[in-house]
Amino acid sequence: MKSFIILVLIFLGGCQVADEQPIQVDFNDMDEIYEKIMELSESTTCSNFTNWKFTAIGSKPCGGPTAYIAYPNDINEKEFLDLVERYTKLQAEYNQKNNMASDCMYVIPPTRVVCENGKPVFQYD
Numbered sequence: 001m002k003s004f005i006i007l008v009l010i011f012l013g014g015c016q017v018a019d020e021q022p023i024q025v026d027f028n029d030m031d032e033i034y035e036k037i038m039e040l041s042e043s044t045t046c047s048n049f050t051n052w053k054f055t056a057i058g059s060k061p062c063g064g065p066t067a068y069i070a071y072p073n074d075i076n077e078k079e080f081l082d083l084v085e086r087y088t089k090l091q092a093e094y095n096q097k098n099n100m101a102s103d104c105m106y107v108i109p110p111t112r113v114v115c116e117n118g119k120p121v122f123q124y125d
Helices: 002-019 027-041 077-097
Strands: 052-057 067-072 112-116 119-123
Touching: 027 067, 027 077, 052 077, 052 112, 052 119, 067 077, 067 119
Parallel strands: none
Antiparallel strands: 052 067, 112 119
């Protein structure tokens, strides 16, 4: 009898896990948006740090950005920032709907962008 009860409990527990499927966010959309963000960010060689800015990107489950990304002034800034915002919202939506967890560590924003070997590099004070 004990064995039967244990088997029933295992079966019911297994069914519960099977019913708790993650809520899908279209990762193809997220990947496409991220690829476009990177394409725009990397579209210009970094030769003068004054021509570069940065912004937060992504959403940690505990709140706050996952990282910061540099971008050149000579791109369509509105388009770029709209893509970053869309990507960040999709990631936040996925995290919330799927009860995601993370390290919850605060990602320190850089103080400035400098150019090294044609690439933007963050500096922190």
